[in-house]
């Protein structure tokens with residue numbers, strides 16, 4: 001099977017999740033007052049999973065009316081992925097179907113949007129690159145508790161985010177099923193004008209309980225014939241219907257239809273049914289198997305936005321942007337959806353560049369790296385920043401130059417802030433820098449003590465009180481500094497003393513020290529000419545004051 005990984009590879013890298021682990025996690029909640037709330041922590045937990053971090057993603061979501069077997073279907077996907085797509089992945093006859101919660105009855109089950117906590121890692125056939133596959137379950141539409149806006153929003157979020165959108169329908173493909181896609185064709189039209197890239201990847205109309213196999217056979221073949229029939233354009237059709245059909249085809253890379261047989265009466269009428277295969281009709285089992293496998297053939301469908309395959313890091317930004325625009329009381333206009341996509345597109349580019357910057361800086365001066373000379377740190381920073389900006393520029397961006405410049409400025413300022421903290425962190429590794437305050441104060445004390453003694457010696461004792469005063473001031477400052485460092489209290493006083501000592505160090509000791517070293521070198525080289533170093537440097541080479 002072309003979408004599947006050879007067995008020997010499975011053992012090594014490809015399907016790295018442990019079978020049976022994971023659980024559905026709520027990523028979008030719908031509150032009682034019908035507000036959509038993105039659960040960023042939960043989403044982040046999935047997207048930054050060590051297996052999936054920074055990998056490209058394929059997101060499979062199932063959406064449609066409530067009580068129509070969406071979660072049930074997703075559990076077959078889970079089985080396939082958990083069992084590494086091996087030939088007998090459908091399992092034993094008496095094995096209950098578990099994973100996303102599903103149940104019989106007439107009351108709705110799933111609320112909001114859920115995602116499986118474990119990303120599945122599969123390798124694509126063409127480039128052999130590892131892709132993180134995510135499964136997404138959605139709240140069913142048209143139940144008695146949800147508003148029209150709730151249903152439309154769940155459907156929209158699921159479609160905008162996924163790379164394979166399974167539109168779960170029962171019995172037949174009707175005109176109103178197509179009408180629900182109107183908003184996306186409008187969005188798709190302007191997105192196409194903006195970027196000339198197909199906005200969505202794969203849309204599959206999955207028709208459950210298909211009862212007319214004698215007209216259109218089960219599976220993709222019959223589904224395609226039915227779809228062709230429904231997409232026929234004729235002169236009597238209203239302009240709006242014709243346009244919908246034309247635009248739908250333009251907005252998706254793949255648009256297809258699958259006709260699924262009825263699973264049998266036990267599945268939908270027995271309260272004891274717990275998903276065991278022995279209770280499901282053979283036809284259903286065969287076609288569900290083919291359907292699941294087909295989603296990974298001939299290759300994995302990676303999520304693309306603006307023609308670019310996106311990673312888990314970028315997906316997070318898109319989730320945030322889409323949830324923000326769907327927060328309003330009204331459904332957004334296609335134009336605002338495009339603007340949100342463009343903003344997320346820029347935010348994603350910024351996230352990629354920032355991630356690169358942080359990783360590279362961590363390697364240079366991160367927690368486990370030794371102290372780095374400030375000049376070297378600054379040089380590395382300049383070089384890494386340049387590379388990060390190149391990464392930002394390389395991402396094709398929507399929304400024009402002015403929007404991208406805004407995000408570039410934000411990126412630069414965030415990198416500058418990060419650099420400041422890297423500098424501080426690096427300084428803290430310098431043992432001498434830590435003891436600089438104590439050293440400076442003690443040096444003043446020793447000097448003033450000696451000077452006062454010297455003045456006494458030359459019978460100028462009346463002037464020595466000045467030196468005594470400085471001596472005791474430094475003594476008390478040193479005492480206060482030690483107390484602050486020991487107790488952690490009065491940090492502002494500690495910073496003030498550090499600042500004083502720093503000025504003393506830079507203005508007095510460092511120039512004297514440099515002069516002394518230069519003299520020593522000159523003497524050693526028998527007065528050979530030597531170039532003067534930058535006097536008054538703060539040791540970081542950036543011309544900034546430390547305090």
Ligand SMILES: Nc1nc2c(ncn2[C@@H]2O[C@H](COP(=O)(O)OP(=O)(O)OP(=O)(O)O)[C@@H](O)[C@H]2O)c(=O)[nH]1
Nearest residue numbers: 066067068069070071072102103104108109110140
């Ligand atoms: N008729 C029919 N019933 C099905 C099919 N697949 C699953 N079911 C049954 O439909 C019922 C509902 O299944 P769920 O997976 O919970 O449905 P859902 O669409 O996720 O429901 P909500 O979460 O409420 O939107 C269960 O009793 C399943 O056994 C199918 O293809 N046809």
